[in-house]
Amino acid sequence: MGHAAAEAVVHGRGVQLVPYTVTGEPLEKTKGNVVGVSAVPVNLVGNEEKEDVLLKLKDDNPSLIIVDFTLPSAVNGNALLYTSLGIPFVMGTTGGDRQKLMEDVVQSGVYALIAPNMGKQVVAFQAMMEMMAENFPGAFSGYTLTVTESHQKTKVDTSGTAKAVVDSFQRLGLDFDVSQVEKVRDPGEQVSKMGVPEGALAGHAFHTYHLVSPEGSVNFEFQHNVVGRSIYGEGTVDACRFLAKKIQDGAEQRVYDMVDVLRAGAMR
Numbered sequence: 001m002g003h004a005a006a007e008a009v010v011h012g013r014g015v016q017l018v019p020y021t022v023t024g025e026p027l028e029k030t031k032g033n034v035v036g037v038s039a040v041p042v043n044l045v046g047n048e049e050k051e052d053v054l055l056k057l058k059d060d061n062p063s064l065i066i067v068d069f070t071l072p073s074a075v076n077g078n079a080l081l082y083t084s085l086g087i088p089f090v091m092g093t094t095g096g097d098r099q100k101l102m103e104d105v106v107q108s109g110v111y112a113l114i115a116p117n118m119g120k121q122v123v124a125f126q127a128m129m130e131m132m133a134e135n136f137p138g139a140f141s142g143y144t145l146t147v148t149e150s151h152q153k154t155k156v157d158t159s160g161t162a163k164a165v166v167d168s169f170q171r172l173g174l175d176f177d178v179s180q181v182e183k184v185r186d187p188g189e190q191v192s193k194m195g196v197p198e199g200a201l202a203g204h205a206f207h208t209y210h211l212v213s214p215e216g217s218v219n220f221e222f223q224h225n226v227v228g229r230s231i232y233g234e235g236t237v238d239a240c241r242f243l244a245k246k247i248q249d250g251a252e253q254r255v256y257d258m259v260d261v262l263r264a265g266a267m268r
């Protein structure tokens with residue numbers, strides 16, 4: 001996903017790629033190595049040197065914003081790293097201890113945008129569910145919910161988007177815990193059960209939320225199926241532009257999500 005985001009930055013308006021990517025690898029594996037993002041060579045940064053490199057990049061690029069698409073196990077440590085260096089960041093990575101993440105970032109006073117989904121229409125769906133929960137709490141009391149999400153087999157955690165939507169469903173009266181979300185990670189099942197195109201097995205996000213009334217006579221189904229990752233890359237560029245403007249304006253609020261970007265009319 002980091003690569004897809006970098007591609008979108010290279011092709012995006014009003015943003016510039018700082019050609020460095022921090023990895024989870026030791027320096028001996030990254031030293032001198034580059035990856036190509038379109039025609040731009042991007043330098044790999046090893047674990048031991050990341051603090052020094054980020055500080056130097058911040059000095060050289062005062063409006064630097066870090067984009068993080070890593071792993072749930074890296075979420076909290078990375079957020080502490082960025083806040084300790086005073087570098088604003090966009091965090092698309094899901095999982096980790098989300099409550100601690102929010103507490104640490106808010107307390108630091110560093111500008112950040114944290115969201116489990118950067119895709120404009122998915123963010124709009126999330127916002128719609130939040131609005132429904134706020135306006136009609138308990139509207140689906142007594143209903144039964146099933147949630148199924150399919151992602152590439154390398155995804156280690158339950159979808160962060162599904163967790164956010166489940167939060168709205170809970171406020172709508174559904175008795176459902178995120179541990180009940182069915183994760184589909186087997187490629188065979190993804191094709192046969194979920195209808196994922198074979199070409200999208202390495203990158204897709206299919207979500208289905210199904211609700212049934214107590215007596216079974218009323219059914220609702222919400223579905224968003226994304227093939228590939230380009231919509232998240234485009235949303236990441238929107239997020240960076242939005243955050244840069246907030247920093248420039250010295251906005252009082254310092255921590256944002258993608259619904260804030262959408263509400264501001266700042267998603268293309």
Ligand SMILES: NC(=O)C1=CN([C@@H]2O[C@H](COP(=O)(O)OP(=O)(O)OC[C@H]3O[C@@H](n4cnc5c(N)ncnc54)[C@H](OP(=O)(O)O)[C@@H]3O)[C@@H](O)[C@H]2O)C=CC1
Nearest residue numbers: 001022023024025069070074092093094115116117118232
């Ligand atoms: N918000 C959104 O719209 C979206 C969010 N996501 C989320 O983004 C995250 C990443 O997804 P995806 O790219 O598919 O995952 P991958 O597993 O493909 O990539 C994760 C990368 O993180 C790197 N990494 C691991 N630890 C660290 C670390 N401490 N510092 C820096 N880099 C590290 C790994 O590289 P290496 O170990 O080689 O260094 C690896 O390449 C997931 O949480 C996913 O859910 C995904 C799509 C959209």
Ligand SMILES: O=C(O)C1=N[C@H](C(=O)O)C[C@H](O)C1
Nearest residue numbers: 094116117155159160161205
């Ligand atoms: O890992 C992914 O691919 C995605 N992760 C995010 C999530 O966990 O919800 C967003 C989207 O589903 C793609």
